[in-house]
Amino acid sequence: MQNFIRDIIEADLESGKHTTVVTRFPPEPNGYLHIGHAKAICVDFGLAQAFGGRCHLRMDDTNPDAEDVEYVEAIQRDVRWLGFEWGEPMYFASDYYERLYEHAVHLIRIGKAYVCSLTEDAMREHRGSLTEPGKPSPYRSRSVEENLDLFARMRAGEFAEGAHVVRLRGDMAAANMKLRDPAIYRIKRAPHYRTGDAWCIYPLYDYTHCLSDAFEGITHSICTLEFENNRDLYDWVLAQYEVSDVASPGTVPCRPRQIEFARLNLTYTMMSKRKLLQLVEEKRVQGWDDPRMPTLAGMRRRGFTPESIRAFCDLIGVAKNNSLVDVGKLEFCIRDDLNRRAPRAMCVLDPLEVELVDLPVALSSLAAPSFPAELELDGTRRLPVSERVFVEREDFADPPPARWHRLSPGAVVRLRHLGLVRCEEVERGADGAVQKLRCRYLGADEATAGTKAKGTLHWVSAQDALDIEVRIYDRLFDVEEPESLDQLNPRSLVVISNAKLEPSVAGAVAGASFQFERHGYFCVDPDSSTERLVFNRTVTLRDGWAKEEPRAREHDARPESREATRPEEQTRAPSVADLEGPVRARAEALVSAHGVSEAVAIVLASDATLLDLVEAAFTAGASGKAATLVANLVAGDLRARLSGTRGPLGFGGRELAELGGLVAAGTVTGAVAREVLGRLVEKGGSPADLVRELGATTLGQDALVLLIDEVLAAHPDEVARYRAGKTALLGFFVGQLMRRARGKADAKAAEELLRERLG
RNA sequence: UGGGGAAUCGUCUAACGGCAGGACGCAGGAUUCUGAUUCCUGUUAUCUAGGUUCGAAUCCUAGUUCCCCAACCA
Numbered sequence: 045m046q047n048f049i050r051d052i053i054e055a056d057l058e059s060g061k062h063t064t065v066v067t068r069f070p071p072e073p074n075g076y077l078h079i080g081h082a083k084a085i086c087v088d089f090g091l092a093q094a095f096g097g098r099c100h101l102r103m104d105d106t107n108p109d110a111e112d113v114e115y116v117e118a119i120q121r122d123v124r125w126l127g128f129e130w131g132e133p134m135y136f137a138s139d140y141y142e143r144l145y146e147h148a149v150h151l152i153r154i155g156k157a158y159v160c161s162l163t164e165d166a167m168r169e170h171r172g173s174l175t176e177p178g179k180p181s182p183y184r185s186r187s188v189e190e191n192l193d194l195f196a197r198m199r200a201g202e203f204a205e206g207a208h209v210v211r212l213r214g215d216m217a218a219a220n221m222k223l224r225d226p227a228i229y230r231i232k233r234a235p236h237y238r239t240g241d242a243w244c245i246y247p248l249y250d251y252t253h254c255l256s257d258a259f260e261g262i263t264h265s266i267c268t269l270e271f272e273n274n275r276d277l278y279d280w281v282l283a284q285y286e287v288s289d290v291a292s293p294g295t296v297p298c299r300p301r302q303i304e305f306a307r308l309n310l311t312y313t314m315m316s317k318r319k320l321l322q323l324v325e326e327k328r329v330q331g332w333d334d335p336r337m338p339t340l341a342g343m344r345r346r347g348f349t350p351e352s353i354r355a356f357c358d359l360i361g362v363a364k365n366n367s368l369v370d371v372g373k374l375e376f377c378i379r380d381d382l383n384r385r386a387p388r389a390m391c392v393l394d395p396l397e398v399e400l401v402d403l404p405v406a407l408s409s410l411a412a413p414s415f416p417a418e419l420e421l422d423g424t425r426r427l428p429v430s431e432r433v434f435v436e437r438e439d440f441a442d443p444p445p446a447r448w449h450r451l452s453p454g455a456v457v458r459l460r461h462l463g464l465v466r467c468e469e470v471e472r473g474a475d476g477a478v479q480k481l482r483c484r485y486l487g488a489d490e491a492t493a494g495t496k497a498k499g500t501l502h503w504v505s506a507q508d509a510l511d512i513e514v515r516i517y518d519r520l521f522d523v524e525e526p527e528s529l530d531q532l533n534p535r536s537l538v539v540i541s542n543a544k545l546e547p548s549v550a551g552a553v554a555g556a557s558f559q560f561e562r563h564g565y566f567c568v569d570p571d572s573s574t575e576r577l578v579f580n581r582t583v584t585l586r587d588g589w590a591k592e593e594p595r596a597r598e599h600d601a602r603p604e605s606r607e608a609t610r611p612e613e614q615t616r617a618p619s620v621a622d623l624e625g626p627v628r629a630r631a632e633a634l635v636s637a638h639g640v641s642e643a644v645a646i647v648l649a650s651d652a653t654l655l656d657l658v659e660a661a662f663t664a665g666a667s668g669k670a671a672t673l674v675a676n677l678v679a680g681d682l683r684a685r686l687s688g689t690r691g692p693l694g695f696g697g698r699e700l701a702e703l704g705g706l707v708a709a710g711t712v713t714g715a716v717a718r719e720v721l722g723r724l725v726e727k728g729g730s731p732a733d734l735v736r737e738l739g740a741t742t743l744g745q746d747a748l749v750l751l752i753d754e755v756l757a758a759h760p761d762e763v764a765r766y767r768a769g770k771t772a773l774l775g776f777f778v779g780q781l782m783r784r785a786r787g788k789a790d791a792k793a794a795e796e797l798l799r800e801r802l803g
Numbered sequence: 804u805g806g807g808g809a810a811u812c813g814u815c816u817a818a819c820g821g822c823a824g825g826a827c828g829c830a831g832g833a834u835u836c837u838g839a840u841u842c843c844u845g846u847u848a849u850c851u852a853g854g855u856u857c858g859a860a861u862c863c864u865a866g867u868u869c870c871c872c873a874a875c876c877a
Binding site for chain 1: 804805806807808809810813814815816817819820821822826827828829834835836837838839840841852853854855856857858862863864865869870871872873874875876877
């Protein structure tokens with residue numbers, strides 16, 4: 045699968061910037077991994093795999109308050125389960141504490157960090173706001189010696205929490221708030237789950253992460269969009285160190301590049317770690333591995349396979365758009381996977397007793413394939429048969445709605461694998477509720493039964509059925525984009541304690557998946573015991589009837605929809621008359637004297653350098669068509685090429701005028717002119733010489749015809765499609781021609797000829 | 804009132820300035836002992852307005868909408 049990160053890596057490999065690829069997946073062990081992390085894992089590990097590189101697993105554990113070994117172990121389990129190997133060793137930011145400390149000392153030594161003793165509130169005030177610059181901390185000017193001493197004493201535990209922090213000496217006026225002297229070390233008297241009481245100062249993310257990446261030789265540090273603002277800081281910190289293989293507090297082994305992509309959002313799913321923790325802590329769910337949780341542990345328990353999750357991650361792609369993925373795509377992936385691996389079984393969730401009359405006595409059991417024939421998978425199981433069976437209560441209706449394929453008085457249906465039956469009697473209780481059906485067995489197939497069945501129903505033999513518990517899970521939240529825990533779906537779990545399952549499934553182990561035919565995919569929950577199986581519903585089958593039912597029930601149409609009328613927002617095209625000051629006159633002259641469009645004139649008017657340049661070209665002789673051409677070229681192409689860095693230009697009005705003249709005279713095409721302009725920007729020179737060098741004068745008629753023949757010969761399929769009516773291909777042919785001609789063909793003439801040729 | 808990002812079918816995602824493609828969904832149809840699966844067929848999109856160009860999703864200008872940034876979290 046192609047995405048923009050792959051493009052970047054491919055370019056880096058091609059250019060020789062890198063010869064191998066090293067990525068990393070850096071979770072903080074303060075919670076369980078969820079489906080959003082799965083996307084990140086697939087990106088990080090997947091990219092490394094695709095390029096034959098490595099992907100490190102690193103615990104980003106710099107905050108002792110929230111982190112725990114339980115989470116470390118869960119993370120390892122989940123990454124492995126998803127199907128990725130990180131090899132040796134596993135990395136921990138906490139392993140770098142000493143080295144990070146020394147690297148911070150280096151920053152202090154070179155005057156790029158200082159100890160600040162402002163309170164947290166005071167620091168916030170000094171930081172300014174999004175629109176106002178910050179003020180420097182009064183402690184910013186402490187001497188290197190004092191800073192060194194203070195930092196050492198912070199480490200030694202001489203100060204209370206909050207008394208001091210170490211900050212970078214960034215830029216308090218920076219538009220990017222991250223650069224306004226961010227803190228990199230704080231005092232925290234909390235034991236760390238790995239380093240115990242060894243430290244009472246802990247490094248912060250922006251400082252730790254980039255250095256950890258660099259220590260490990262990470263080439264591409266891939267993270268999510270919300271870190272875009274942190275990238276400047278990431279680069280800033282690394283820039284304070286020499287790149288060298290010699291490990292020292294002033295060096296770093298490499299300069300990784302941070303690349304951001306959009307994190308996963310899923311409909312009906314809460315992805316915030318904080319909120320998930322809250323669900324667990326407030327016991328709104330039964331734990332991190334509750335099958336309703338979007339955690340990998342929960343999804344595993346629910347019956348998702350690692351393959352299905354990886355397929356999902358492939359399906360949704362990697363880009364920078366903030367997107368909200370329909371959870372239906374996930375469901376598609378798990379159905380698609382389980383269809384091929386889950387053996388079929390019959391399970392009645394809401395039993396309705398049926399007495400079968402005329403059942404042949406010899407028919408005490410039958411063999412049924414575990415998979416439908418078209419899957420071509422082996423396996424059979426035995427289905428016991430008896431005169432009392434259970435069918436699904438909702439498979440009987442009286443009266444039946446339109447297009448009903450199931451049981452109703454007098455209806456003939458097939459009992460899967462067993463044969464056809466006709467419903468002949470309905471027993472009702474005093475309240476009118478159906479208690480029992482009596483159906484006549486008609487034969488094993490339509491031929492022997494002498495009639496056709498509308499539908500096929502699942503069933504189980506009453507005396508042989510296993511009593512099981514089934515947990516019917518539905519989405520945890522009611523709304524597409526849940527924001528609060530008030531939006532929990534009260535019916536996210538429905539427990540059915542008296543479901544009837546065919547006996548062949550007895551002995552299934554926890555985690556095993558089955559398709560309960562016509563219901564969905566279910567897997568054995570670890571809560572199962574030898575006496576009683578417990579199943580989780582992973583996902584339903586696609587249900588065509590569920591979609592059709594409402595329509596069948598209500599013939600009364602409900603048409604009438606008024607489409608939304610979009611309020612017309614009309615933006616008026618700007619005019620040179622809106623300009624002010626002396627540029628207005630100059631812009632007006634462009635329009636009136638040189639045939640330049642207002643839009644182009646306005647662009648030029650906004651940039652003094654460009655305006656001067658164009659006017660210089662006029663002075664140098666560009667007039668008429670050439671003048672317009674020059675103005676357009678400068679406002680469009682040149683502006684684009686110059687955006688960002690702009691040094692002195694290696695050419696001026698004279699060259700532009702010359703170029704414009706060449707085009708106006710028909711000596712070169714517009715495409716070539718743009719090409720020449722590019723060269724002019726790069727290394728200057730004379731347009732006429734450049735054109736000569738490039739051999740770029742416009743092709744004559746004969747050459748053009750020759751090329752057209754080549755193009756048509758090279759693309760017979762397209763020619764056929766064009767002649768079949770796909771005239772949009774004309775542009776394609778012109779494009780092919782231009783490529784072959786390297787821009788030297790007169791497109792207008794070519795189009796004309798092409799049209800003739802193609803008839 | 805700053806800075807950084809992003810806008811393409813209902814959804815997700817592609818397209819050196821040259822055929823707007825794929826997947827999911829949806830709608831029809833075929834096959835079917837799961838109203839499943841499978842297989843056809845169809846459906847629908849370049850945020851707006853200008854400009855440049857033979858040709859713009861792509862380049863330029865202006866605008867609109869959405870996301871992120873002011874933890875001693877990551």
